[in-house]
Amino acid sequence: MATESTHSNAVSRRDFLRGGVRVAGMTGAGLLAGVLTHKAGATTHVWQIDPAKCVRCGLCATECVLEQSAVKCVHSHDICGYCELCTGYFEPQPNALNTGAENQLCPTAAIIRKFIEDPYYEYVIDEDLCIGCGKCVEGCNRFGNGSLYLQVRQDRCVNCNECSIARVCAGDAFRRVPVDHAYLLKTKPH
Amino acid sequence: MKHDDSSNRLTRRRFLLRGAATGAATAALAQLREARAAGVGAANPFAYSVSEFEVTDPALLKYREVRRFEVPGPEARRLTLLPGGSLLVAAGRRFVEMTAEGSTVREIAVNGAARCAAVAGDGTVYAGVQDHVEVFSAKGERLATWQTPGKRSWISGLAVGENEVFAADSGARLIWRHDRSGKATGRIGERDAARNVPGFVLPSPFLDVELAEDGLLRVNNPGRHRVEFYTPAGSLEFAWGEAGMAIDRFSGCCNPCNLALLGNGTVITCEKGLPRVKLHGTHGEFEGVVAGTESFPENAKTGAGDGPGTTNRASLDAVADATGRIHILDTVTRRVHVMEPKQPT
Numbered sequence: 147m148a149t150e151s152t153h154s155n156a157v158s159r160r161d162f163l164r165g166g167v168r169v170a171g172m173t174g175a176g177l178l179a180g181v182l183t184h185k186a187g188a189t190t191h192v193w194q195i196d197p198a199k200c201v202r203c204g205l206c207a208t209e210c211v212l213e214q215s216a217v218k219c220v221h222s223h224d225i226c227g228y229c230e231l232c233t234g235y236f237e238p239q240p241n242a243l244n245t246g247a248e249n250q251l252c253p254t255a256a257i258i259r260k261f262i263e264d265p266y267y268e269y270v271i272d273e274d275l276c277i278g279c280g281k282c283v284e285g286c287n288r289f290g291n292g293s294l295y296l297q298v299r300q301d302r303c304v305n306c307n308e309c310s311i312a313r314v315c316a317g318d319a320f321r322r323v324p325v326d327h328a329y330l331l332k333t334k335p336h
Numbered sequence: 337m338k339h340d341d342s343s344n345r346l347t348r349r350r351f352l353l354r355g356a357a358t359g360a361a362t363a364a365l366a367q368l369r370e371a372r373a374a375g376v377g378a379a380n381p382f383a384y385s386v387s388e389f390e391v392t393d394p395a396l397l398k399y400r401e402v403r404r405f406e407v408p409g410p411e412a413r414r415l416t417l418l419p420g421g422s423l424l425v426a427a428g429r430r431f432v433e434m435t436a437e438g439s440t441v442r443e444i445a446v447n448g449a450a451r452c453a454a455v456a457g458d459g460t461v462y463a464g465v466q467d468h469v470e471v472f473s474a475k476g477e478r479l480a481t482w483q484t485p486g487k488r489s490w491i492s493g494l495a496v497g498e499n500e501v502f503a504a505d506s507g508a509r510l511i512w513r514h515d516r517s518g519k520a521t522g523r524i525g526e527r528d529a530a531r532n533v534p535g536f537v538l539p540s541p542f543l544d545v546e547l548a549e550d551g552l553l554r555v556n557n558p559g560r561h562r563v564e565f566y567t568p569a570g571s572l573e574f575a576w577g578e579a580g581m582a583i584d585r586f587s588g589c590c591n592p593c594n595l596a597l598l599g600n601g602t603v604i605t606c607e608k609g610l611p612r613v614k615l616h617g618t619h620g621e622f623e624g625v626v627a628g629t630e631s632f633p634e635n636a637k638t639g640a641g642d643g644p645g646t647t648n649r650a651s652l653d654a655v656a657d658a659t660g661r662i663h664i665l666d667t668v669t670r671r672v673h674v675m676e677p678k679q680p681t
Contacts, residue, residue, distance in 0.1 A: 204380035227539025229559060229589040231579050233609075238386045239581050253382065265537055265559065279382035288384065288639035289588030289609035291539060335540065336641035336649075 191322040193309045197295040197332050199319035202280035202287070206296055209311045210278070216303035217278035217296050217311065219256070219271050222332045225293035228266040234286035234294045235259055235269055252282055273299065291335040300328045389581040389610055390636060392628030396583060398615065399626045399662060399675040405438025412670040414452040414493075414594070414653045419459055419474075421657055423672065425665065426450035431463055436657070436674065444476050452544075454494035454501070456516075462501050464491035469503060469518070482518035484508075493544035493594070495553065500568060502553060506541035511555060513568060524570040525555060533572050534560065540640065540649060542593035542608070548601055556605075558590035563603060563616070576620025581610065584622035588640065596654040596662070604662060606652040611635040613654050613664055613675075626654070626662050626675050635668040 195206075195217065206217035231243055235257050240249035245259055256275035260268045271294075278296060286294040298320075312320030323330065412427040422441060425432045431450055433441040448466040455461050459474025467489040471480040484491065486508035493504030502524070503512040513522035527535025536543060537559025546554045552573060553566045562577030577592075578585045586592055588609035596604040602623060603616045611632040615623040629636050638650040653665045660680075664673040 202384070204382040207382060227559070227589060229539050230537075231561070231589055233589050238384075238389070243579075251384070264534075281382045281384050284384035287641060288386070290590075290640060292641060 190325055192300055192305055192325050192328050193298050193303060193312060193320055194323040194328060194330050195296050195298055196319045196321060196330055197292075197297075199317045200280070200283070200296055201317035201319070202284040202296075203316035204279055204281075205314050205316065206311050207277045207279040209314055211304065211306060211310050212302065215278040215311075216298055218273045218276045218299045218302075219278065219280070219282055219294055220297045221269060221271055222293045222295070223268075225291050225332060225335050226269065227291050227293075228262060228268060229290060230265040230267055232259070232267065232269055232286070233289040234282035236285075238285075251285055253277070253279060257282060269294075287336070292332065293335070295332055297329055297331075300325075386581060386610060389583075389587070390629040392583065392612070392625050392630060396625045397628065398624035398679070399677055401627070401631065401673050402661075402676045403437070403674040404671050405434075405674075407432060407434070407665070407670045407672060408440055410670075411449075412665055412667055413450065415655050415663060415665045415672065416453045416455055417655045417657055417663075418455055418461075419457065423655070423663060424453050424455065424461065425672075426452055426464070427670070431461070434672075436661075436663070438672065442476060444472055446470050447481075451491050452494050452504075454496040456496045457498075460496075462494050462496055464494050464503065467491065467507070469494070469501070469514075471518070480518060482514065484512055485520050486510075486512070490541050492541050493546075495545045495547040497547050497568070502545050502547060502568075504543040504545040504555065506538055506543045509536045509538055509543070511543075511545050511553065511566070513570075522568075522570060524553065524566050524568075525564070525572075531571065533570070537590070539590045540593075542590070542649075542651065544594045546595050546597050546603075548597055550601065554595055554597065554603055556592045556595050558586075558593060561586040561591060563592065563595065563605065563620070574619075576616075583612075583614070583625065587612075593651045594653045596656055598656045598660065598662075599658065604654050604656060606654050606664075608635075608649070608651040609640045611650070611652050611666070613652060613662070627664055627673060631673065632666050632668070635666050638668050 207215050210216055236249055237251050254275045254277055256272045258270045258272055262268050280296050283294045283296055286292055309320055407425050407427050409428050412425055414426045416424050418424050423434045431444040446463055446465045452464040453461055461472040463470045469482045473479055486505050488507035489505050490507035491503050492506040495502045499516055501514045505512055510526045511524040512520055514520055525536050536557050539559055542558055544556050555564050557564050561579035562575045564575040565573040581587045587607055591607040592605035593608045594606040601618045605614050610629050612629050613626040617623055635650050650668045654662055656662045660677050662675045
């Protein structure tokens, strides 16, 4: 009996392998379910900035987990006045209304100014240079129509579960939006 | 077929510009790293500051505030003076007559958003209401309604002469000339190279018109940062004004936003963004400040946007009475600031 009992408790190589496969299978299935759940979450909602709440605090530039923030300035050309003296482009007291670096407000020269016809100019954002500091946004909102504003660019954002900018946003402007409406676009001045 | 590859060619200018942009980006990223190291509580390294222009040199202040009062109801936009010395304020969908001390005398309801008004010597009130003009007798009885000929009219300023009414239309970007019966008799200020008229540049709907005793119209051209002088026939006589935050210039993208006149022809200019009211001689010489930005802190905080809880663009408007006092309307706070000259005029 003693010999038989010892035999029934002993773990054979076959049982060991069978148990191992079962545990591995269950762990894999759990991991797969977790990944799928996470993926499903990521594709249903993403982070975005409500332009009406943004206070241009500068934290979008400094708090993103990416080396260069996923937040970029975007430009609503429908709202823009195409001003010769664009307060989003020029320093408050520029030496001259030209593209000289000393006259530009943007710390990375990320706004391209193009002459259209007297006295109208078009302003386009170079997103590779834009760091999302919002300095131009403040200039445009303070004096102009507010056509420049900040948005999270979804092609750059890694969609962290807890967005590190949202955690500290001074205007409480970050919110989750459905992925099929991933941008909160401005359609009227201010 | 000739292929133009000039857009891809790296010229010396493009090389220098790209170099400057790369240098600026490198410096900004270094600044960014410093800011990240400093943490969330640190001051915004990218702050947009115009604080040096928000303080007025006391020596330039030619007026002092003697009183202020609030306009009842929402959305106060413009004000004008009635022959008896009381004020007529365009607010909401009505015009409110108020004494110079701030008591409400009566209200005149109109069929749309009340934008502006002008009052003839006989007391007839011409009221700018969104896209048309409503005419009232001195007693407030409705006499007529004119539709301006423009398709996208937005009446933002009015002036009345002996036989004519001039309506500043921000939507059509011109001044309509009407006779007193409402018949349109001319268009003033449209771009016309042959007559050397540059056209109005209006990034936002702030076109104003004033008629002076010399018979010339004073019209602001905000996008060009100047005041232009037209004959009633539409000839541009002269213009003055320069862009800049400095006190003797017009700030932001588009100022002055509204005009008024003193009896001696001095032009009172109102600005938004950096809310301030200043005096300029007929030929543009800067004469002093009526009220600086520090007098309108809520307005300055709002910038050029909508006032809190309204769809009203933040701005200032002014009107002078026969004694030389200037009444300033702050559209954000709906307060009228009554300013008196420090030196008798």
